[in-house]
Amino acid sequence: MLVCKKILIAGVGGQGIVYLSNIIVEAAMLSNIPVSVSEIHGLSQRGGVVTSGIGLGEHTTGFYGTAGIDLLIGLEPLETQRCLSYLHKNSCVIFGNYRVQPYSVNAQMAEYPDINSFAKYLGEQCKEVVFIEKFPEGIDAVLFNVFLLGRATRMKDFPFEANKIEEAIINTVTAYHKEKTVKAFKLGVEFELKKQSA
């Protein structure tokens, strides 16, 4: 029985959210796990919010509700925070500090939330929280998604082995981007949080 049945990927248009969910779907299919995905990306190309819910197992849809998400992968801190109501005390969260400042913040109509205090709160509330405060150098910003997924594979409840995800990446990525993508993924798998704090 899977511990992690529902995964939510949240971020901003252009961050590769749909691509990440495709990798997970592929991994599920390689593992013979029924999978279903629900995406909202109406105006994604115009900098809007994009979310992708993934359901694993029989009779599980990609739809999600309050306290219904077991693993949240946040590609943008504000959008991670926006998904808070979907988390529960046994949820796992991984998110990166790659900010995309919305117009309301630039125009000083709203303040970007304090992400460190949010991360601290999450750490106290959830089962496992990984906050990548600073992405290691040498990774193209467009591959932060794959890097984050790599690090996610080391989380306790992550439903797939890293090599299954790697196989899924190889199956879904175009030959041109394969090397870079796999490299970013592996960097994520091997990424040590200790190094970051040093």
Added chain:
Amino acid sequence: MGNEGIARAALEAGVNGVFAYPGTPSTEISEIFNHINNFQNSPSNQEKYPELTVDPVYFEFSINEKIALEKAIAFSIGNRSALCVMKNVGMNVASDALMSVTYQTIGAPLVIVVCDDPGCHSSSNEQDSRYWGPLASVPMFNPATPADAFEMIKEAFVLSGKIKLPVIVRTTTRVSHTRGIVTYGNINNENRIANFDRLPEHINIPARTAAAHTRLLDKLKTESVLALLNQNTKVVLNSNKTKLGIISSGVATSYITELLHQNDFTEKVCVLDLGMIHPFPESEVLAFLKKGFEKVLVLEELDPLLENCIRIIAQKNNLNLTILGKGFSGLLSTGEFSIDLLKKVLEEYLEVPFNKNENIPLDNFEKYLQNLPPRPPALCAGCPHRATFYLLKLAIPREQSELILCGDIGCFGLGALPPLKMLDTINHMGMSISMAQGLYESFNSSEKGKKVVALVGDGTFFHSGLSALVNAVYTRANILVVIFDNRTTGMTGHQAHPGASRLPKYHEIDIYSLLKGLGIEKLEVINPFDIRESFKKLNGAMEYTGVSVVIAKAPCIFLPDFKDKIDKKMQIVVDPNLCNSCANHEDVSLACSRCYAPKNNLSRAKAKLIAEISIPGDEQLCPANICNHGFFNSILEGDYKSAVEIVRDKMLFARTCGAICHRPCELFSNENSVVPIKKLKHLVAEIDQNFRDFSIPMKRVKNAVKKNKTIAVVGAGPAGLSAAYDLVQNGYEVTIFEKENKAGGMVTFAIPDFRMDKTGYDYEAMQLEEMGVKFQFNTSLGKEISLEKLAKEFDSVILSIGMNKSKTIDLIDSTIPSAKRTDALSFLKSFNLKEEIIKPGSTVLVIGGGNSAIDTARSAKKLNVLNKIIVSCIETESTMPAFAEEVKHASEEDIEFIHDSFVETCSVGKDGELNVVLHSHEKKTFLQNIKCDFIITAIGQTTDPSLFAQIQIDENQRVKSENSFTGYENVFVAGDISSGNNMSVIGAIASGKKAVVAVRKSLENYKYAYEGEMALERLNTNPAPTLHLRKAIVDDDIQVEIERYNLFQSCQKCNHCIDNFGCPAMVKVNGKVQIDMSRCNLCGLCIDVCPNNAIRFEVIEEEELEPEEII
């Protein structure tokens, strides 16, 4: 994805042609066929994959849904099976075609896919397209999952072929955009040969319609329909342990099956899913209802369509059970369902809590969701639409006009959101041009006729804008239509359209030629990134009466046309010293209330765009540190009150300076390349209502932090008054001592009344009293008060006693009787007091070349036009210290100048006539003899030297260092007695301000130098340059006249790009704009947008460039 499943199923069903109009959430279906079509039509693929390309599936994005459906119907009548794809509102456009063909017949199968959008994720309404089934009497499927959709499409094709009717498959966003596992079958390669049968049904005439209607309804009762109804009405959960039933359809079934399974409640309820909803599966539903339930709950998104059918069946069959639906536990006809909603509904219906998995929400999570910044979609970085909107914003200032902008559907609809906010209406697709002409007619009849603007995207223009434009031309509407031609249908994912076909299989229609053909006379094509040229054309089109059209043509950033032009070796940088920093004063706490004028002041940006002459602000500095740039831009904006306030931010005398300032700010360039600040100051300060309102400086005094320090100012001339003005606004207590009986000093006594209206000056000076400054008149230094006493009693003293003792020439004093001579100051004072000390018709010799000499000469002339005035000065015309303007006035008044001359000897003739011998100053040789009646010496002033016995003074009796006064550490000097800056009113004002800075430095650790120092310095080193007179600006043409200029400098309060442009690549960090190069598309428009000229292109250093990727 559901949409992919639909496309695959259509292929498996052997579809021959697909006709579509893009629209979320349906677009992916059409895109797949677009791709297939391109693939199959490529000659290289035809060679490589002959079996895949043998009978290509025809595909087109038709210009609109009506054409798509009409063409699909015709395609089917030609015996080729067709799929027609559109979003919910597309069906409205297509419905005319649907409603009649059902009475007739089709040929090969025709399936229509219509995608609804409950919750309006990306649509202008959430209409329930299920009504089209009963309305048009066609079979309709309503899948719950991608797998359902996949199967139903195939069934729909088969059914359509059998009953010769179009069949509709209706999905919703949550079906179309859900991914799930679907097992593919084989693609049907059956080749349908095109064929047309001359059937009577193809001719639809009234005589046949009644019979046709009966025939249509009969088709829905055929065996094949009934079989499918039965097959698609499924009991998904069955239990004999319950008296509760649910009938659901569409995505509701997915939600509840998940909820029931996850919570192990599958035996608590029986669930019937309706996959085919028209004709209504009456017998299947009746059978379900008869299972002995107490209650049946109907779950369907949007309208209670099925619920009503079920209630009818129950009523017709006298069934004794409760039917629940809309209204039960928060079930509404609006919005979409969600897991949370249906969980609540099931809990209430089944009367059990759904908390089996014990997922407990986080504590107080609501706190972290409060006030999160919203993230609305925005036009992309580099989007040409933003460029066009920005142009419109500058060309059509919305704050000041009642102009209506009618928008339309598409990416550019985002222009309605902040910061652009350039749309007043958005209706259904294609409405903009009709809206504009209709509004125009409304106003036209009420004599408030005005041009109305329609904004429409290029795709929408072809979809349904064109016919509206034809109507506008036909009815002679006065509208401007701006076509946002970004060379693609942007919003739905960059599909081709007739104006931008991109493929050889399509013929591209040139919008310009098309519109020329309509007879539109005012027709412009602009490149919105060429912002200057576009601005002119846009204005021209706006001014035209009749239909004018501007085609704003530049490619969407996703098109190769855009991408190929990006120079990746470049980056865009913002100079932090120019962005949001004040070029006027380092001390940002200085009053500068309106530098930036009203929040949406666009004048700075507009000036940058249209001005012929751009002048850096530091070329027109004011010694009193007035923000000339802010002043000028307020006037550009038409905000004259703010302009006056900007002057008063720094000094008291807006009207006085408007009258007599010698405008050092304008002196350093030629007359055509400076902003006429003085003239403008005069114009705005003369508006009495604004002039008399001193509430803002008063408020500053009131709000100032009290310093509890007292300052004595000696001398109530412009320097002393200015010092008091700054002091009192900084919280000091000020007492002014003045030897005369009123304030004003030299301006009051020595400037002839004809040069200015003194009442304004008096009013300005009087404001200080209102601000709490104390005046002690008739109090002279050295008589009633002593410097020692003041220095002791006050925290600081500012001496600004002026130089009111005229210098004289001994030769004249000793030779000429006192009745026939005087000095300039005495004369001007008597002139202002209207005393007549010169007999009319006299010849008067004025000696001196300074401003007093000119004032004296002009005053003497004013006394009596018969007076002949001669001015003798040692300087040449170009070196004389008097202001050239004044000299010019004097010359025009027939005052004679003898330059390079001095009085060698003089004597009194027998008849009392004065004989003066003038020699050349330079050559010391005889020049000429002059006979005159009166001599006035105007060779400058001095002060009583006894006052400064111990002080270092220069040859003009001026205190050498204005900030220290030897012997008294708390005494400072200002005005004429300080060295330099003695030439003018503005110099006096500046020196008063400078003395205040010195006082503040000594009393409150103020750390900034006097901010006007540079201009003051310039004033001293070059006190009297030649100046040509500018053509006068009159009030009426002020706005037009000054539009030629752009006086720019960086401003600390500028937020123009964020407030008005809002490119997502611009990020504001710590008050400064930065460009996020990961989002920037290098369009470079921000460079033109920044009024501070802070943004520029820069070549990326070689080592920063990543090595070229090897493919």
